[in-house]
Amino acid sequence: MVWFSSVGGGLVFDRRSQQARSNWDSFPPSARKQMLWWIVCAARDATRAGRIAHIVNNAAIGERARG
Numbered sequence: 289m290v291w292f293s294s295v296g297g298g299l300v301f302d303r304r305s306q307q308a309r310s311n312w313d314s315f316p317p318s319a320r321k322q323m324l325w326w327i328v329c330a331a332r333d334a335t336r337a338g339r340i341a342h343i344v345n346n347a348a349i350g351e352r353a354r355g
Contacts, residue, residue, distance in 0.1 A: 305344060305348065307348050308344050308345075308347040308348035309347075311347045311348065311349075311350050312347045315347075315352055319352050323343050323352070323353050326339055326343075326353070327339045327340060327343070339353075
C-alpha cells in the first residue's frame with residue numbers, strides 16, 4: 289500500500305505515513321543512509337519512486353527496507 293502520491297514533481301504524504309515517519313526517525317543513521325543511497329542509485333525516475341514506496345511502506349510497519 290502506497291501512502292503518498294506524486295503531485296507537481298513533489299511527494300505528498302497523508303496522515304497514515306506519520307507512523308512511517310516516526311519509525312524512520314527511530315532507525316539508526318547508518319540504516320537511513322543505506323536506504324537513501326539505494327534511492328539515489330536508481331537510474332530511472334520510476335525505479336526511484338518504487339524504491340521510495342517500498343521504504344515508506346516498510347517503515348510504516350517498523351521494518352527497514354533492504355536495498
